[in-house]
Amino acid sequence: MESWFTENQSEGVKFSIKVKNHIFSGKSNFQKIDVYDTDGFGTVLVIDDCIMCTEKDEFIYHEMITHIPMAVNPEIKNILIIGGGDGGAVRELIRYNTVESIDVVEIDELVVKVSKQYLTFTADSFSDKRVKVIINDGVNFVKKLDNEYDLIIIDSTDPIGPGEGLFTTDFYKDCYRALREEGILINQNESPYYINNAKEMIRAHQKQKSIFNISLLYQYMIPTYGSGYWFFGFSSKKFHPVNDIRKDRWSEFHLKTRYYNTDVHKAAFILPNYVKESLETGEYYFKQK
Amino acid sequence: MESWFTENQSEGVKFSIKVKNHIFSGKSNFQKIDVYDTDGFGTVLVIDDCIMCTEKDEFIYHEMITHIPMAVNPEIKNILIIGGGDGGAVRELIRYNTVESIDVVEIDELVVKVSKQYLTFTADSFSDKRVKVIINDGVNFVKKLDNEYDLIIIDSTDPIGPGEGLFTTDFYKDCYRALREEGILINQNESPYYINNAKEMIRAHQKQKSIFNISLLYQYMIPTYGSGYWFFGFSSKKFHPVNDIRKDRWSEFHLKTRYYNTDVHKAAFILPNYVKESLETGEYYFKQK
Numbered sequence: 001m002e003s004w005f006t007e008n009q010s011e012g013v014k015f016s017i018k019v020k021n022h023i024f025s026g027k028s029n030f031q032k033i034d035v036y037d038t039d040g041f042g043t044v045l046v047i048d049d050c051i052m053c054t055e056k057d058e059f060i061y062h063e064m065i066t067h068i069p070m071a072v073n074p075e076i077k078n079i080l081i082i083g084g085g086d087g088g089a090v091r092e093l094i095r096y097n098t099v100e101s102i103d104v105v106e107i108d109e110l111v112v113k114v115s116k117q118y119l120t121f122t123a124d125s126f127s128d129k130r131v132k133v134i135i136n137d138g139v140n141f142v143k144k145l146d147n148e149y150d151l152i153i154i155d156s157t158d159p160i161g162p163g164e165g166l167f168t169t170d171f172y173k174d175c176y177r178a179l180r181e182e183g184i185l186i187n188q189n190e191s192p193y194y195i196n197n198a199k200e201m202i203r204a205h206q207k208q209k210s211i212f213n214i215s216l217l218y219q220y221m222i223p224t225y226g227s228g229y230w231f232f233g234f235s236s237k238k239f240h241p242v243n244d245i246r247k248d249r250w251s252e253f254h255l256k257t258r259y260y261n262t263d264v265h266k267a268a269f270i271l272p273n274y275v276k277e278s279l280e281t282g283e284y285y286f287k288q289k
Numbered sequence: 290m291e292s293w294f295t296e297n298q299s300e301g302v303k304f305s306i307k308v309k310n311h312i313f314s315g316k317s318n319f320q321k322i323d324v325y326d327t328d329g330f331g332t333v334l335v336i337d338d339c340i341m342c343t344e345k346d347e348f349i350y351h352e353m354i355t356h357i358p359m360a361v362n363p364e365i366k367n368i369l370i371i372g373g374g375d376g377g378a379v380r381e382l383i384r385y386n387t388v389e390s391i392d393v394v395e396i397d398e399l400v401v402k403v404s405k406q407y408l409t410f411t412a413d414s415f416s417d418k419r420v421k422v423i424i425n426d427g428v429n430f431v432k433k434l435d436n437e438y439d440l441i442i443i444d445s446t447d448p449i450g451p452g453e454g455l456f457t458t459d460f461y462k463d464c465y466r467a468l469r470e471e472g473i474l475i476n477q478n479e480s481p482y483y484i485n486n487a488k489e490m491i492r493a494h495q496k497q498k499s500i501f502n503i504s505l506l507y508q509y510m511i512p513t514y515g516s517g518y519w520f521f522g523f524s525s526k527k528f529h530p531v532n533d534i535r536k537d538r539w540s541e542f543h544l545k546t547r548y549y550n551t552d553v554h555k556a557a558f559i560l561p562n563y564v565k566e567s568l569e570t571g572e573y574y575f576k577q578k
Contacts, residue, residue: 004303010329011307011328011329012306012307012327012328012329013304013305013306013307013329014293014303014304014305014306015302015303015304015305016302016303016304016305017301017302017303018300018301018302038301039300039301040299040300040301040302056575057482060561193346193512219510221508221510221517221518221561223482223515223516223517223518226512227512227517228510228512228516228517228518229510229512229517257562258561258562258563259561259562259563260561260562261561261562263559264559264560264561264562266556266559267555267556267559270552270553270555270556271553272349272510272547272548272549272550272553273546273547273548273549273550273553274547274548286345
């Protein structure tokens with residue numbers, strides 16, 4: 001008998017992938033966690049019935065959330081990741097020999113545990129000596145910080161459940177204070193196509209713009225997230241993500257990347273009219289019936 | 290009872306949308322044609338169980354298939370569209386008062402008929418006086434031509450069924466001959482993510498490169514096609530799609546577009562490493578289990 005995992009990507013939209021084995025299912029205090037083995041996508045991590053990460057295309061997400069800030073400021077030394085319990089962002093960051101410390105503040109210990117067991121392609125990175133995993137609520141963690149990090153990455157789920165506090169103005173203000181003068185904030189910033197994602201995308205961007213000197217969104221194309229068309233936010237006190245890119249310095253790291261390159265970096269900030277318009281007006285672009 | 294339309298996007302991958310009404314179902318000599326009314330995507334045209342065009346996002350496809358060549362050569366006057374029986378490409382092209390004629394060679398009369406009845410948002414364009422709809426096989430039609438068009442658009446389905454002949458070397462050679470010295474060929478060039486599409490993408494591109502002086506692929510993000518990440522081919526005898534863009538001249542047309550702008554134009558040709566690599570090696574990028 002065939003077995004399928006189905007995600008409700010939006011009202012009236014379903015995405016289904018064929019499953020070979022349902023290799024883990026568990027519940028933490030925060031969320032439901034499942035791991036599937038599939039022919040089409042390799043190992044797949046699912047949280048609260050949403051695909052978080054597939055072996056096939058997680059590199060797109062993890063390269064774009066890390067190399068963009070690193071190419072803008074290759075002097076980044078101390079990094080805070082909030083969420084990111086799968087280890088994918090860490091894997092990309094430990095490739096920089098200039099990085100000195102990476103603190104991963106993950107609210108859900110079970111995500112880390114499950115990733116270490118089943119998602120070794122991302123979570124093996126946790127064994128690097130510069131990495132410290134702290135099981136804590138990111139919202140509380142940043143409240144006490146002042147001028148401590150060069151880069152904060154909010155590698156979160158959607159703003160439902162434990163991810164909710166990571167989309168608030170107070171939290172972004174705490175991140176601002178936790179960053180040094182040259183600090184950069186990167187956040188998972190949703191998608192413009194389906195209304196549930198688009199409203200959060202607009203809202204989060206408006207909040208960041210009101211706090212940071214520079215705040216822009218950039219796109220990446222990841223087929224296993226609803227619509228395939230997703231965004232990160234780049235906010236900073238000082239650096240412009242495109243004008244200040246240090247292309248030559250970044251090339252000196254000699255990193256072989258599968259998605260990212262410095263041309264893709266610049267192009268990622270160039271948005272289609274419908275996305276620009278919805279960010280300018282603050283309204284969902286498409287008519288709802 | 291809920292009703293859903295499901296597309297098998299690849300082996301082990303299904304995409305389903307909730308349907309309000311199944312408003313048309315018919316079979317021509319070439320293919321099965323269905324039209325659905327949906328809350329999420331408006332009217333949806335489906336051919337052989339694949340989504341061809343939805344009211345919500347067809348503008349992405351139709352703007353990118355037309356404005357890219359028009360911005361490179363704003364002097365385009367005589368256009369041939371092969372396929373395109375829904376009228377969406379025509380709708381964008383008749384906005385240029387400089388365009389003198391558009392011949393639409395569609396193999397399947399039923400596509401035109403159904404589009405005129407149910408997809409008025411694209412097919413109303415057929416009433417423009419410069420447009421001639423010719424019911425004929427595009428492969429045969431181009432055999433007789435020499436130096437006749439400034440632009441040929443292959444607005445085809447996948448290379449299965451009636452679309453198959455539109456992906457052959459002989460056909461591309463005929464298109465080359467049918468084009469004038471400043472001619473441009475644009476074709477629906479599939480997608481790099483699922484193996485079924487990726488193999489055709491690579492193959493079609495290799496054929497075009499062997500015939501045209503300039504041949505490059507460009508991307509657009511359309512959520513209702515499998516993976517959401519699709520490509521058109523730009524081939525020409527003379528013009529480079531990025532270096533020869535006539536940004537100022539294009540702006541003088543004062544066209545309000547929903548996806549396309551001249552920055553998106555340039556960015557569309559900047560490809561992630563995995564896509565570049567698969568085009569260079571001629572191999573599907575992802576491991577298959």
